[in-house]
Amino acid sequence: MGYRIGIDVGGTNIVAGLFDEDGNLLGKSKASTIKTSSAELLGQLASLCGELLEEQQISGRLLAAVGVGLPGFINSETGLVTAANLPLQDNPVAERLRRLLDVPVTVENDVKMIVYGESLRGSGQGLSHVLGVTLGTGMASAWVSEGRLHGGSGGLAGEIGHIAFTDIPYVCGCGMRGCLETVVSASGVARQARDGLSSGWVGLLADRFPPEQREELTSKDVWQAYQDGDAFAGQVFQRTAYWLSRVLVPSVALLSPDVIIVGGGVASAGEVFFEPLRAYVAESLHPLYRERLMIVPPSLGEDSGLYGSAEYAAKRLIV
C-alpha cells in the first residue's frame, strides 16, 4: 500500500488530491488547465503531484499510484487518449506520466471516475448497483456494480448523450441529428431556453436576454431566472427531466440499480429538476422498481473525481 493521488482534468481547471492508504483526502491542489501542448499539460500534472507531496511533507517514494480522469475517450486496448478539448490525440498519457513521475498511472474517462468515486465514497456508498449520469457541457453515464466499473465492448459504455430521438430536432457536435445531449446538458438547457424565447416566452428571462444577447444565455441564467420566479425557466428544467427519464426508465428495468446519481451543472438546479425526474421515471416503471430506486444528486461536490481516480488507480495498481 501507500499514498495515492487522484487528478480530475477539465477543459478549464485541473484539481489534484492526495490520499492516504485508507482513502482519506489529505490535501488538494488546483490550477488552470494548460492547453498549449501535451508535453506542457503532462508537465503540469507532474508538477501538481510534486506540490501536493511537498505541502503534505510526504516523500515521493511513498507515492504508490496516480489516477487521472479526463474528458476524453480512452482506447481500452491501446491505452491511447483522445480528448477534443485538450491537446491530446491518440496520446499514451498513462505511460508518459508514469515516466515523468516514476509511479504507475491509470487514465480513465472523467465521468467514469466521478461516478466511481460517488459509488465508493459518495451517494452510492454502501450500495451494490450504482448508475451515475453527469449533465455538464455534454451528457454521459457510468455503471458500477458490486465495486466493478463497467467499460463495455471497446470501452464504449456510457455514451447515453448520443442516443438519437426522432423528436429532437437539433444537430449534435458528434454529427448526428437528435442526440439526447442536445437537450439534456448545460448547453441543452440554454438551447431550450433560447428556443422558448424565440417562440415568444415573456418574463424575466425575456427581459434579461433581448434577441441580440440570446447567444450568451447559459444554463446558470436559466436557473437564476427560475430562482427569481420565472415560470418558463422552471419549465425548462422539467422538460430536461422528462428527456432524461426516457433513457433512465429502460436503464432501470434493464439493470435495477439501487441508486441513480445525477450530477453536473444541470443537476445542481436541485428539486425543480429532481422532483419531476423522479415522477417521470416512476410513472413508466413497475411499482417494484419505484419502491427501491433512489434518484439523488452527488454528495462529494468537486471531489468525486479525485476520490474515484485515486481509488481506481489504487485498486488497479497496488497489490
Add this chain to the structure above:
Amino acid sequence: MGYRIGIDVGGTNIVAGLFDEDGNLLGKSKASTIKTSSAELLGQLASLCGELLEEQQISGRLLAAVGVGLPGFINSETGLVTAANLPLQDNPVAERLRRLLDVPVTVENDVKMIVYGESLRGSGQGLSHVLGVTLGTGMASAWVSEGRLHGGSGGLAGEIGHIAFTDIPYVCGCGMRGCLETVVSASGVARQARDGLSSGWVGLLADRFPPEQREELTSKDVWQAYQDGDAFAGQVFQRTAYWLSRVLVPSVALLSPDVIIVGGGVASAGEVFFEPLRAYVAESLHPLYRERLMIVPPSLGEDSGLYGSAEYAAKRLIV
C-alpha cells in the same frame, strides 16, 4: 467436480439435461409439466434427474449439482420462488429439491438461465458482454458481463417488458398501461395482427381469420401468413422490431454489449424481424457502436436453458 443436471421448467414442458464435468451434454429427458401441486412438481423434477442418471448409467453419488430455471420471480434474499403459471407461491424450491435429491440446487429465473447458457456456449461464446432478450409469452432480458450474471437490486434486473410507453394503448397483465410486452412478445404480435385486421387489413390473414375467429390467432399464424406472402404480416414483425429497438438503443449506449441475442417465439421469424431490428438500432446510435455490435438469434435452441442452469449451478455450488 462431478456431473451436473440443468432443468428448464416451462408452463407446458420440462426439459432436463445431464452434463459431464467439462460441460458436455450427455443426455436429455422431457415431460409435460405437472401443475397439480408444488410437491408433485418437485417430485417430477427429482424423478427426471433419476431417469437421466439411470439412462446414462451414472451413480447418483457422482451428481455434484442441479440447476433449475423457471418462469418466475426468485427473491434473491430469501430464495423463495413465486411463479404465476406454476403451483409455486413463496416456495423454497431450491431447499426442498436439495432434500429430495441430497445434492445442492440453484433456482433462477428461466430467461436469466437461457441467456447465461447462450453467453457461455451459444451465440455469446467467447464474447465478454452479452445482452439477451427473450420474446415469448412475455418479454424479459438478462445481462452477462465478464462471466457474471447480473441480478440487480432485489434481483429485479431484466423486466424490460414492463416499461410503459405513452403511445402503447394496451393494458398489461401486470396492471400497468402501455407495457412494451403488450406489443413485443408472441401475444403482442398476435394482438398487433388482430388490431390490423380490425382496422381493415385485407389478404391471407384476413381470409384465414374472419372476425369471429380472430381471438384464436397466434404469432405463428402471423409468421405463416408472412411466409405465404401476406405483406401486412411482414409489417407486424417490422413494427415489433421497431418497438424492441426503443429499449435496445439506450441499452447499447449504456452498456456497449458485444452482442445482443434475441430469442423466443417472435425471434424465430428470422430475417423479416432481425433485418429491420438491426436497422432501427443502428440509425439511433453513434457509428462507433454500430461497427461493433452484433444482433443475432440464439444458437443452442431449446438447450440454452439447460446449459445455463447446469453451468450456473456448477459455478455457484462446486468448489
